[in-house]
Amino acid sequence: MSEGSPESSGPDLAQGIALEGLAAGIPVLGHVGDQAVLLVRRDADVLAVAATCTHYGGPLADGIVVGDTIRCPWHHACFSLRTGAVLRAPALDGLTRWRVEQRDGMAFVHEPLPAEPQPALKGAGLPGSVVIIGGGAAGNAAAECLRREGYAGSVALLSADEAPPCDRPNLSKDYLAGTAQEDWIPLRSPEFYAKHGIDLRLGTRVAAIEPGQRAVRLSDGSRLPYEALLLATGAESIRLAVPGADLPHARVLRTLADSRALIAGAAAAKRCVVIGASFIGLEVAASLRARGLAVHVVAPEARPMERVMGPAIGDMVRAIHEQHGVVFHLGATATAIDEASVTLSTGERIAADLVVVGIGVRPSTALAEQAGLAMDRGVLVDEFLQTSVPGIFAAGDIACWPDRRTGSPIRVEHWVVAERQGQVAARNMLGRRERFDAVPFFWSQHYDTTISYVGHAEQWDRIEIDGDPAARDCTASFWHGGKKLAVATAGRDRASLEAELAFERETAA
Ligand SMILES: Cc1cc2nc3c(=O)[nH]c(=O)nc-3n(C[C@H](O)[C@H](O)[C@H](O)COP(=O)(O)OP(=O)(O)OC[C@H]3O[C@@H](n4cnc5c(N)ncnc54)[C@H](O)[C@@H]3O)c2cc1C
Numbered sequence: 001m002s003e004g005s006p007e008s009s010g011p012d013l014a015q016g017i018a019l020e021g022l023a024a025g026i027p028v029l030g031h032v033g034d035q036a037v038l039l040v041r042r043d044a045d046v047l048a049v050a051a052t053c054t055h056y057g058g059p060l061a062d063g064i065v066v067g068d069t070i071r072c073p074w075h076h077a078c079f080s081l082r083t084g085a086v087l088r089a090p091a092l093d094g095l096t097r098w099r100v101e102q103r104d105g106m107a108f109v110h111e112p113l114p115a116e117p118q119p120a121l122k123g124a125g126l127p128g129s130v131v132i133i134g135g136g137a138a139g140n141a142a143a144e145c146l147r148r149e150g151y152a153g154s155v156a157l158l159s160a161d162e163a164p165p166c167d168r169p170n171l172s173k174d175y176l177a178g179t180a181q182e183d184w185i186p187l188r189s190p191e192f193y194a195k196h197g198i199d200l201r202l203g204t205r206v207a208a209i210e211p212g213q214r215a216v217r218l219s220d221g222s223r224l225p226y227e228a229l230l231l232a233t234g235a236e237s238i239r240l241a242v243p244g245a246d247l248p249h250a251r252v253l254r255t256l257a258d259s260r261a262l263i264a265g266a267a268a269a270k271r272c273v274v275i276g277a278s279f280i281g282l283e284v285a286a287s288l289r290a291r292g293l294a295v296h297v298v299a300p301e302a303r304p305m306e307r308v309m310g311p312a313i314g315d316m317v318r319a320i321h322e323q324h325g326v327v328f329h330l331g332a333t334a335t336a337i338d339e340a341s342v343t344l345s346t347g348e349r350i351a352a353d354l355v356v357v358g359i360g361v362r363p364s365t366a367l368a369e370q371a372g373l374a375m376d377r378g379v380l381v382d383e384f385l386q387t388s389v390p391g392i393f394a395a396g397d398i399a400c401w402p403d404r405r406t407g408s409p410i411r412v413e414h415w416v417v418a419e420r421q422g423q424v425a426a427r428n429m430l431g432r433r434e435r436f437d438a439v440p441f442f443w444s445q446h447y448d449t450t451i452s453y454v455g456h457a458e459q460w461d462r463i464e465i466d467g468d469p470a471a472r473d474c475t476a477s478f479w480h481g482g483k484k485l486a487v488a489t490a491g492r493d494r495a496s497l498e499a500e501l502a503f504e505r506e507t508a509a
């Protein structure tokens with residue numbers, strides 16, 4: 001969907017709208033010609049921006065206005081209402097803003113305004129060159145952010161992957177289900193990187209970091225110097241250690257190549273066993289059901305996702321999948337895989353001509369360890385995302401950072417967190433000293449139900465449920481020691497945004 005495509009009902013804003021009908025901070029959806037436009041009154045000003053989120057086309061009119069910004073209800077991107085600029089991932093592009101004229105107690109929306117040009121960043125203290133290891137969520141967001149901030153030095157984005165930075169969450173969802181086009185998957189075109197002077201090197205593995213020389217050594221033996229370095233090497237799928245786990249029809253899912261191989265495997269398969277009732281495993285189950293395969297899910301826990309989401313949401317997720325024909329084998333593990341079946345710890349054998357292992361990931365920390373960086377369940381960083389070695393930053397799935405809400409170091413594996421960390425690390429490489437204090441957010445999609453989760457609760461002593469999980473309309477609040485740590489919602493996008501804001505305000509207080 002394009003940014004301004006007219007889902008719009010509502011008034012024709014070119015004809016004007018009465019100012020007295022515009023409540024402060026409440027977005028009004030209208031249109032100008034065939035473009036959907038959002039109007040927001042802020043004090044004496046009336047601001048107009050495109051009404052559709054540039055990430056996946058979320059309806060911004062259903063989002064929330066916070067100060068001079070608007071947040072998208074679907075995955076919490078944030079945009080400036082004054083400039084249209086994107087302020088928070090996962091959106092990577094800003095919104096078109098429109099000129100508004102106030103006259104005779106009315107607001108009239110005229111033509112779109114050009115984006116404000118970004119002046120080149122100058123000054124002492126800027127690194128002469130930046131090297132980013134990892135062409136994933138964090139690395140790509142960092143490279144883009146450096147340019148958006150006006151950084152004019154060299155930026156090298158090194159990725160072991162042969163594929164360009166891609167929309168990884170989509171690999172288990174619409175892309176795998178066959179409902180997303182191939183061209184939605186790369187985050188940017190090759191022309192984008194060329195235009196912005198980002199030296200994207202694909203199929204380029206870094207073999208070692210040499211902090212003393214401020215250089216990285218590539219697997220072909222060549223060296224690349226840096227003045228500032230970002231480590232964003234992400235994570236790798238954990239392999240199953242059972243007989244048959246290396247058979248060609250037993251697969252994991254991390255990369256675009258993995259997803260393509262799964263699609264090819266699914267075309268020739270009839271029955272799939274998914275090992276692991278994780279987010280990715282269950283999203284794979286949903287996508288393969290959409291492709292008509294029989295799907296069985298095997299996992300040791302009593303309920304899918306219970307460890308992260310608790311029993312009520314776990315039961316909801318199970319019911320959603322069962323309604324779509326998925327068969328669960330819970331309280332069981334896989335003990336062997338052969339060409340035609342998977343054997344379980346219960347002795348049961350399930351026929352399978354495709355097996356997907358979704359038992360979690362391991363952060364890719366070998367480079368950091370070899371370089372002697374301080375580690376703690378990942379690469380230890382401070383609140384500015386700097387590692388124990390000055391000039392080296394880390395972001396994304398590998399980074400373990402001090403969570404401001406709990407005071408504990410945490411590491412998460414979320415797309416939006418990785419992108420936001422990439423951006424904060426980029427600004428800090430430019431000397432900003434910006435704290436990373438975003439509240440962690442992730443989403444997971446199961447058929448037409450999306451679960452949104454804000455905060456971070458590794459354990460809890462109480463879960464408060466509001467609403468009806470069976471109706472896919474609920475809020476689960478996770479409490480520990482009298483403190484609300486996280487909120488999961490289904491069918492309540494606005495509640496998720498409000499929970500995020502409440503957590504932010506609590507931290508800022
Ligand atoms: C199928 C799937 C679905 C997901 N869905 C969701 C979701 O719905 N919501 C959500 O919040 N999160 C989701 N995630 C998690 C999310 O994608 C990750 O948290 C995010 O990609 C982490 O970003 P990153 O930049 O840290 O690492 P990555 O995106 O994994 O990127 C790491 C990059 O580093 C490169 N690299 C590694 N080692 C080297 C080296 N030595 N030299 C050079 N390059 C190297 C890799 O090739 C890769 O390009 C999903 C993940 C997967 C796999």
Ligand code: FES
Pocket residue numbers: 053054055056057058072073074075076077090091
């Ligand atoms: S659609 Fe708006 S953040 Fe994803």
